[in-house]
Amino acid sequence: MDKKLKIGITCYPSLGGSGVVATELGKLLAEQGHQVHFIANSIPFRLGTFQKNIFYHEVEVNDYYVFRYPPYDLSLATKMAQVAKSQQLDLLHVHYAVPHAVCAFLAKQMVGDGLKVVTTLHGTDITVLAQDESLKDLIRLAINESDAVTAVSQDLIRETVELLDIQRPIDLTYNFIDKRIYYPRDAASLRRDFATPDEKILMHISNFRPVKRTQDVVEVFRQVQEQVPAKLLFVGEGPDLPKMQWKINDLGLNDKVHFLGKQDDIAQVISMADVLMLPSEKESFGLVALEAMACGVPTIGSQAGGIPELVLHGKTGYLSAIGDTQSMAENTIRLLTDDRLAAEFREACLQRAHHDFCNDAIRHEYEQIYYRVLGREVPNLKPVCG
Numbered sequence: 578m579d580k581k582l583k584i585g586i587t588c589y590p591s592l593g594g595s596g597v598v599a600t601e602l603g604k605l606l607a608e609q610g611h612q613v614h615f616i617a618n619s620i621p622f623r624l625g626t627f628q629k630n631i632f633y634h635e636v637e638v639n640d641y642y643v644f645r646y647p648p649y650d651l652s653l654a655t656k657m658a659q660v661a662k663s664q665q666l667d668l669l670h671v672h673y674a675v676p677h678a679v680c681a682f683l684a685k686q687m688v689g690d691g692l693k694v695v696t697t698l699h700g701t702d703i704t705v706l707a708q709d710e711s712l713k714d715l716i717r718l719a720i721n722e723s724d725a726v727t728a729v730s731q732d733l734i735r736e737t738v739e740l741l742d743i744q745r746p747i748d749l750t751y752n753f754i755d756k757r758i759y760y761p762r763d764a765a766s767l768r769r770d771f772a773t774p775d776e777k778i779l780m781h782i783s784n785f786r787p788v789k790r791t792q793d794v795v796e797v798f799r800q801v802q803e804q805v806p807a808k809l810l811f812v813g814e815g816p817d818l819p820k821m822q823w824k825i826n827d828l829g830l831n832d833k834v835h836f837l838g839k840q841d842d843i844a845q846v847i848s849m850a851d852v853l854m855l856p857s858e859k860e861s862f863g864l865v866a867l868e869a870m871a872c873g874v875p876t877i878g879s880q881a882g883g884i885p886e887l888v889l890h891g892k893t894g895y896l897s898a899i900g901d902t903q904s905m906a907e908n909t910i911r912l913l914t915d916d917r918l919a920a921e922f923r924e925a926c927l928q929r930a931h932h933d934f935c936n937d938a939i940r941h942e943y944e945q946i947y948y949r950v951l952g953r954e955v956p957n958l959k960p961v962c963g
């Protein structure tokens with residue numbers, strides 16, 4: 578019997594942690610010989626070059642003139658059902674509850690019970706959207722009707738259960754990094770473009786939404802650079818960018834802050850940093866902290882959501898209460914002024930990222946869930962984590 582699966586994956590294809598995880602997972606599954614069909618409104622940005630076993634199906638939206646809002650969700654659900662039928666998919670794995678889990682539920686109604694649905698919750702689909710009364714009941718329905726539900730941290734499972742009064746089991750599947758991509762890169766020459774040899778580099782990478790508290794990054798940096806020669810590098814783009822630029826201007830820090838915009842090769846960029854700043858208000862996991870960890874860079878962050886499950890306080894970074902910029906600045910200064918401590922943290926980061934969040938192990942966990950919902954025996958797919 579052929580034990581390889583045919584899997585449909587839907588995610589947000591543009592910048593964002595959930596899209597990154599979904600795409601990287603799809604690539605790993607394809608490497609294992611599974612057939613992976615991405616169903617989305619554009620090609621996921623991390624998909625990269627051609628890879629065997631990966632297919633892409635674009636959703637086209639009907640923009641008939643009577644529609645004030647073209648019904649993307651309905652077109653997506655229909656496309657999922659069409660692809661499921663034409664490609665004989667075993668299951669749909671949807672990332673982010675709104676609208677993807679709801680669309681998968683509709684697709685299953687069109688295709689029949691043979692099509693299984695696995696939903697992965699990533700964070701704001703629960704922590705923000707499930708608090709919205711206009712969406713709450715729909716999200717609960719989609720979660721309850723999925724054949725399996727996974728979440729990227731214990732904290733997100735807890736919050737899902739509490740906010741939506743969910744009784745069904747939710748599997749914990751942490752995010753992962755691909756060690757073939759995320760390892761400390763030689764960044765010496767790149768570093769020289771931004772900092773002198775005696776200056777340290779603080780970095781923040783995000784989509785600059787209010788939950789990221791980018792103002793805190795600036796405030797921490799203001800305090801740090803008074804005591805340690807340092808530069809601050811921002812990577813990404815988003816709505817809070819103008820506010821930050823004003824603040825940096827007001828503080829007279831223009832010469833010490835660089836904006837790199839969106840970047841593809843995050844491993845190369847992160848390898849320039851001495852610390853990563855993640856002072857978020859909400860963060861179900863904090864994929865960027867894992868990417869930094871895998872490149873040997875510790876995180877200075879908040880205790881929000883799932884961050885403490887990833888960043889070990891005092892070992893692979895330091896965590897403070899949300900908004901406590903003074904404590905974050907003190908911790909940053911401690912790390913930046915003690916070379917032995919910094920070396921210990923770097924080693925602990927590499928060990929933890931490459932052992933505890935290894936791509937093969939997490940891919941295997943997802944495969945076990947797939948075979949379970951299909952009622953099939955799990956083939957022996959032993960993960961290889963070094």
Ligand code: GMT
Pocket residue numbers: 592593594595596598673699700701704729752784786788859860861862863864865
């Ligand atoms: O954090 C973002 O703004 C993007 C967001 C997303 O939906 O892509 O990230 C969420 O999913 C990531 C991957 O699982 C997690 O690492 C992030 O912590 C989570 N973001 C929040 O919870 C705010």
